[in-house]
Amino acid sequence: MEKIMKRRIQIAGVIVVSVVIVVNVFFLFYRLPEKKEETKQFQVMKFNMGDIDRAPEGKLKSIIIFGNGPSLRGFDFNALKKYPRIDTLGMNLAFRYWQKINWWPTYYANFDVVVGRDHKTEIVDLIKNARKHKMKKFFLRDAKLNQMEELKNNRLLDFLEDRRRQKGTHILKNINMISTGAIAVRYALFYGYNHILLLGIDMNYVEMIKEAESVKGIVLKINETPKNNPNYFFDGYQQKGDLYNKPNTDTAHVASFNELLRDWKGRTGNKTIHAAIYNGNPKSKLAEIGYPYLSYDDFVAQCDMRTY
Numbered sequence: 395m396e397k398i399m400k401r402r403i404q405i406a407g408v409i410v411v412s413v414v415i416v417v418n419v420f421f422l423f424y425r426l427p428e429k430k431e432e433t434k435q436f437q438v439m440k441f442n443m444g445d446i447d448r449a450p451e452g453k454l455k456s457i458i459i460f461g462n463g464p465s466l467r468g469f470d471f472n473a474l475k476k477y478p479r480i481d482t483l484g485m486n487l488a489f490r491y492w493q494k495i496n497w498w499p500t501y502y503a504n505f506d507v508v509v510g511r512d513h514k515t516e517i518v519d520l521i522k523n524a525r526k527h528k529m530k531k532f533f534l535r536d537a538k539l540n541q542m543e544e545l546k547n548n549r550l551l552d553f554l555e556d557r558r559r560q561k562g563t564h565i566l567k568n569i570n571m572i573s574t575g576a577i578a579v580r581y582a583l584f585y586g587y588n589h590i591l592l593l594g595i596d597m598n599y600v601e602m603i604k605e606a607e608s609v610k611g612i613v614l615k616i617n618e619t620p621k622n623n624p625n626y627f628f629d630g631y632q633q634k635g636d637l638y639n640k641p642n643t644d645t646a647h648v649a650s651f652n653e654l655l656r657d658w659k660g661r662t663g664n665k666t667i668h669a670a671i672y673n674g675n676p677k678s679k680l681a682e683i684g685y686p687y688l689s690y691d692d693f694v695a696q697c698d699m700r701t702y
Contacts, residue, residue, distance in 0.1 A: 456589040456697045457481040457582050458690075460499065461575050462488050463596030465675045466627035471497040480697055483582065485574045487513065487636075489520055491628050498527035503578040505535040505554060508613055512637040514539065524550055533581045535572075557584070565657060569650075576650035579671060583658075588669040591693040597648060597679040599641035600624045605632075612640040643679075651683055 458480060460466065472495060474482060484492065484499035486509055492498050502520060504510045510517065518539070521532055535554045539545055554577065557566040565580045575595045582590055603624065606614045616636040623629050625641070632638070641647065658671065672688035673680035681687060688696075 454589045454697060455587050456591075456693075457483060457500070457587045458591045458593055458693070459483045459575070459578050459582060459595070460485070460488065460593050461595035462486060462626050462631060463594040463598070463675070463678070464624065464627055465596050465677065466594030469593070469627070471495060477694060477697065480694070481587070483578055485578055487631055489516060490630055490633075498529055500529065501531050501533060501581075502529060503533040503574055503581065505533075505572055505574045505577045506639055507536055508637055508639050510534065510536045510539075518542065518545065521545060521548065521550060531585075533578065552581070569653070571646065571650035571653050573647045573650040575647065576654045579654055580657075583669060589693075589696065590669065590671045591674050591688065591690065592672065592678075592680060592685070593674040593690065594627060595651075595673070595678060595680060596675055597643055597651075598677075599643045599647075601641055601643065608640075609637065612642065614638055614640055648679055648683065651680060651685070655684055 456479065458474070460482065462485065471492075474480060474497075481500040483501040483503055485503045486506060489502070502517075504517065514536075517532075517534075520527075520529075522544070524530075524532070530550070531552055532550055533552050533554070539551065545551065554566065557564075558569070560567070565583050566577075569577070569580070575592070579590065579592070602614070603620060605618045605620045606616055609615045614637070616632045616634055616638075619633045620629060623631055626632070639646075658669070671685060672693060673685040674688065674690055674693070675681075676687050678685075
């Protein structure tokens, strides 16, 4: 009996030694991937982004989002044709300028209901000519456009209302403050862009220019086309008869970018991506809020790296 017990103990010892050897060999040749240090240049966002044309891990997917502020005056939009890997997004009434220079962005955004309804004809015309101008999507807020017979079931239209009704948590839900610039950035993130430059988002508005009058509440009307419009990068941006919302710089624009910054840095969910959002104007209020500055030239140079 004693011999049998000794034999069993010997066998157990051999088994333990064998298991230890196998485990050591496994970790020697099949090490678990080490956690990489986060690149300081790119902040981490955690939320459900969806699966819309996401950039492969480690690859740059770049976009320039154009506001319409005066810092953009003189910018050479057509020079962007040299950089086919950089997509672009333009907004609101800038199509009046694009028509003059025959340049069109990849995406169009308008989340100002007053401007959208006042210029519905021009926006519909823009949508109809999307293929001609090589425009991919239109991010809008007024779902009534979708009820127009000529635009029914148009796959180029992406309405904020529809996104906010979707189940789950993502960057386009639970938004308290709306400005076209901030929501446009959210759409870029939602569509998988991880390398974003903001140009012309200055937020240094003159709240009431002399050519405007109050119509109702915060709605204003342009009585005379401004010869020198201090709020925009070209003087014909606003024209006689235009209706628009009072800028409300701090309570609308600044607040919406503050909310975006909080979501960008802190929202949690089941997806994690790396994304950089840069401000291209050091004098913009974006700098005060906390968006890091990067010049247009440096942004373009980063795009040539292709990876991060």
